[in-house]
Amino acid sequence: MAETVFARIIRRELPAQIEYEDEEVIAFRDINPQAPVHILVVPKKPIPTLNDAAEEDIPLLGKLLWVARHLAQRLGIAERGYRLVLNCNSEAGQTVFHLHLHLLGGRPFHWPPG
Numbered sequence: 001m002a003e004t005v006f007a008r009i010i011r012r013e014l015p016a017q018i019e020y021e022d023e024e025v026i027a028f029r030d031i032n033p034q035a036p037v038h039i040l041v042v043p044k045k046p047i048p049t050l051n052d053a054a055e056e057d058i059p060l061l062g063k064l065l066w067v068a069r070h071l072a073q074r075l076g077i078a079e080r081g082y083r084l085v086l087n088c089n090s091e092a093g094q095t096v097f098h099l100h101l102h103l104l105g106g107r108p109f110h111w112p113p114g
């Protein structure tokens with residue numbers, strides 16, 4: 001699988017505004033933010049899309065939600081509300097093929113998103 005820009009951020013070869021990191025997960029500000037808070041929550045394991053996740057990845061997938069919630073609380077958007085987005089493959093708008101969760105907040109969102 002081709003290397004992505006996120007792999008280079010994880011290895012610190014590219015700069016990013018990192019908001020959280022542990023041995024399994026890194027979270028950093030999106031370079032093209034769609035909201036006042038727009039953070040990408042990324043497993044360090046290079047899973048290209050959700051379709052490629054294995055059963056053994058279930059705890060890691062759960063951890064992405066946990067980290068997103070932790071960041072929402074830390075950044076003060078938990079009570080107002082926030083949106084989590086996971087794009088899978090090109091029709092959904094996925095452009096970086098290293099699984100990630102978008103944490104978006106700090107402005108109102110509408111549903112359906114269109």
Ligand code: 5GP
Nearest residue numbers: 005016028029030031032087093094095096
């Ligand atoms: P996707 O469309 O794949 O769900 O989301 C990929 C996201 O990665 C986009 O929102 C895009 O702005 C962000 N992105 C792409 N390249 C970089 C980069 O080099 N640094 C950061 N921080 N974000 C990036």
